[in-house]
Amino acid sequence: MKKFSNLIYAVLPVLGVGALIGVWTILSLQEGTLIPTPVETWERFLVIMTDPISKATLPVHVLVSLKRVLSAFGFAIVLGIITGVLFGWYPRVKALLSPIFELLRPIPPIAWIPLLILMFGIGEVPKILLVFIGAFIPIVMNTQSGIESIDPMLIKAGQSFGCNHRQLLFHVALPASTPAILAGIKMALSSGWMCVVAAEMIAAKQGVGFLIVRGQEAGDTALIVSCMLVIGVVSFLLSAILTKLEGVLCPWQFKKTK
Amino acid sequence: MAVQKNKISMKNISKTFTTRTGDVSVLKDVSINVFENEFLVILGPGQCGKTVLMNILAGLEQPTGGEVVFADGTPKMGDLGIVFQKYYIYPWKNVMQNVELSQEVKGVDKKTRRESAQKYIDLVGLSGFEKSIPRELSGGMKQRVGIARAYATESDIMIMDEPFGALDAQTRYQMQEEILKIWEKKKRTVIFVTSNLEEAIYLGDRIILLGGSPTSVKAEYIPDMPRPRNYTSKEFLDLRNEIADNTDLAL
Numbered sequence: 176m177k178k179f180s181n182l183i184y185a186v187l188p189v190l191g192v193g194a195l196i197g198v199w200t201i202l203s204l205q206e207g208t209l210i211p212t213p214v215e216t217w218e219r220f221l222v223i224m225t226d227p228i229s230k231a232t233l234p235v236h237v238l239v240s241l242k243r244v245l246s247a248f249g250f251a252i253v254l255g256i257i258t259g260v261l262f263g264w265y266p267r268v269k270a271l272l273s274p275i276f277e278l279l280r281p282i283p284p285i286a287w288i289p290l291l292i293l294m295f296g297i298g299e300v301p302k303i304l305l306v307f308i309g310a311f312i313p314i315v316m317n318t319q320s321g322i323e324s325i326d327p328m329l330i331k332a333g334q335s336f337g338c339n340h341r342q343l344l345f346h347v348a349l350p351a352s353t354p355a356i357l358a359g360i361k362m363a364l365s366s367g368w369m370c371v372v373a374a375e376m377i378a379a380k381q382g383v384g385f386l387i388v389r390g391q392e393a394g395d396t397a398l399i400v401s402c403m404l405v406i407g408v409v410s411f412l413l414s415a416i417l418t419k420l421e422g423v424l425c426p427w428q429f430k431k432t433k
Numbered sequence: 434m435a436v437q438k439n440k441i442s443m444k445n446i447s448k449t450f451t452t453r454t455g456d457v458s459v460l461k462d463v464s465i466n467v468f469e470n471e472f473l474v475i476l477g478p479g480q481c482g483k484t485v486l487m488n489i490l491a492g493l494e495q496p497t498g499g500e501v502v503f504a505d506g507t508p509k510m511g512d513l514g515i516v517f518q519k520y521y522i523y524p525w526k527n528v529m530q531n532v533e534l535s536q537e538v539k540g541v542d543k544k545t546r547r548e549s550a551q552k553y554i555d556l557v558g559l560s561g562f563e564k565s566i567p568r569e570l571s572g573g574m575k576q577r578v579g580i581a582r583a584y585a586t587e588s589d590i591m592i593m594d595e596p597f598g599a600l601d602a603q604t605r606y607q608m609q610e611e612i613l614k615i616w617e618k619k620k621r622t623v624i625f626v627t628s629n630l631e632e633a634i635y636l637g638d639r640i641i642l643l644g645g646s647p648t649s650v651k652a653e654y655i656p657d658m659p660r661p662r663n664y665t666s667k668e669f670l671d672l673r674n675e676i677a678d679n680t681d682l683a684l
Binding site: 331339346347353425426427 | 488491492493509510511512513515517519521523524526534535538539566567568582586
């Protein structure tokens with residue numbers, strides 16, 4: 176029975192993706208449609224893997240985008256966790272600063288693009304800043320709510336063993352909210368990746384977002400779709416890496432598989 | 434019995450909670466003396482305010498009336514050993530790190546505190562599990578960590594709030610035997626709270642029965658039986674019936 180159930184769970188995802196490709200194929204074969212067939216998309220993908228567009232092959236464009244995401248991401252993680260801890264652990268800091276944060280938070284990151292371009296031009300800085308904005312917000316929110324939702328008895332136990340406020344933070348509050356913080360980092364990574372594509376679509380000479388716009392200008396739908404799929408796959412891989420990291424950082428959350 | 438030195442006096446402790454629907458009086462004029470190195474059991478039905486009383490004793494909550502007087506001066510946070518019902522050992526710390534915490538936050542250097550923690554890990558029978566994390570341990574073992582952690586505070590007062598309440602019956606019996614062995618080896622003043630009548634008689638030098646609404650002290654019993662006590666002996670059963678007749682039903 177176990178074997179059978181394992182088999183089912185191996186087959187079902189393939190079936191799902193297969194169905195998607197099936198529907199895609201049917202749609203792309205309709206007369207007058209602009210949707211490229213899966214085969215055309217695949218062939219286009221193979222071409223851009225080796226033939227440069229705007230002086231770069233697809234892997235280079237992906238790396239350019241990734242570099243923007245990751246350089247903003249480092250800052251977003253450090254500053255986001257610090258801000259979230261300040262909000263969650265020090266009520267006075269929260270009272271002072273969180274209204275500002277609450278006001279800025281609902282603004283969609285892409286709404287910052289025009290202002291950022293006017294202020295910083297079209298170089299790397301506005302793109303990195305945009306990714307930072309997109310990644311910073313979910314990290315702050317998750318860190319703060321992680322700290323605020325700790326079982327109060329865990330805190331009381333720490334107090335009863337002599338922890339002061341700062342020791343409680345490092346021995347109890349931070350480890351207890353690590354899973355929430357990591358969930359925030361995961362959200363931040365996908366949000367940051369979306370922001371970089373959006374920024375590149377508006378003003379860039381390289382990057383996957385740029386490639387999509389190039390496809391639009393050339394009426395090259397196969398290029399657009401293959402880039403969209405690449406964006407999806409890269410995002411999926413990043414998220415998988417973070418899930419692995421979760422297991423390393425919070426072993427108490429997961430069953431040991433022996 | 435030798436003259437007993439008073440260790441803690443709870444004097445007329447009252448606690449009233451203010452809720453949306455008005456004041457709720459939980460404890461009223463609870464006065465209990467605790468003697469040095471005795472195993473005192475506080476017995477009361479579920480939800481009667483035992484945990485509130487323990488939190489007041491531990492300094493985690495303030496009483497609305499009365500006071501707790503410690504013979505050796507009011508302890509600071511970290512000066513009492515507390516064992517919690519739901520363990521509340523930290524899942525991200527291994528056994529050693531949990532047990533040494535109270536010394537670590539006092540700034541005791543690593544070597545000294547590890548040696549001391551090791552002593553108590555051995556005492557509760559967890560030698561070899563120092564590096565295990567709580568999720569790899571059974572319920573009984575988790576509570577052993579809780580007991581070792583309380584002992585590691587080096588406090589001479591142990592507060593145990595229904596420590597075996599979350600364990601299955603079999604483990605519970607084992608742990609009752611175990612806690613007496615530990616206490617015989619390292620005498621401390623133990624205040625052990627339970628809602629389990631047999632547990633109270635099996636363990637206690639003295640039993641304080643709580644009851645009423647709001648809760649106050651109803652009676653005191655001294656099980657005059659040598660240890661280990663036999664659950665099915667006539668004396669045990671007689672005392673059990675006597676206390677049972679005097680006990681309120683759980684709320």
